[in-house]
Amino acid sequence: MPSSRFSSSFSSPDVSVTIDMxxxxxxxxxxxxxxxxxxxxxxxxxxxxxxxxxxxxxxxxxxxxxxxxxxxxxxxxxxVAGVYVGMEYGMERIRGTRDWKNAMLGGAVSGALISAVSNSSREKVVVDAITGAAVATAAEFLHYLT
Structure with a gap:
């Protein structure tokens, strides 16, 4: 029986701007x-x-x-992105390993910092820290899947 197959690959363009600080x-x-x-x-x-x-x-x-x-x-x-990326990298350096826990900790610290600057409620800061940790961890796990 005849069959056909389509095969291709998609790649996204790599746009990089490097600023060395x-x-x-x-x-x-x-x-x-x-x-x-x-x-x-x-x-x-x-x-x-x-x-x-x-x-x-x-x-x-x-x-x-x-x-x-x-x-x-x-x-x-x-x-927000700069704070998160910096916190995740800082966690990697402090812990000496690169894994999903850095994303979770970086997300929690970022969420808490950004919330503390814009809110006065302690409860909101804690909720935003939990949200930041959850979103960053989920994004890291999704990154591993692809």
Missing amino acids: GNPFLNRTVDGFLKIGTIAAARVGAEEMFHCIRKGSISEHKLEHSLKKMCKEGAYWGT
Whole structure:
């Protein structure tokens, strides 16, 4: 019986910008900030463009508002990513091993730090630490699966 088979592979483009800060901790932190900050800004830009197209008009005020929103979101999510990447790398250096526990601890510390800066409730800080640990651990496990 005749059969056919389709085989191919997909690869994502490798876009790397290296900024050498002279320290591996700083290098990873800045890299996380730039990559995730850029993604967050691009997401906001795409949303804003969609809203302008849907309305059928764009104004200088709307453009200025969109750029400010892109910068704010990019800076926020870039900072979150930078703190997480730095904490995970710090945990790796402190523990002397590279495993999922670094992601969990880095996520917990990052979640607690970011929450403590923006919230005053101890309970919210603890919940955000648990959430950060859970998300980082899940992401690490998913990374191992692929």
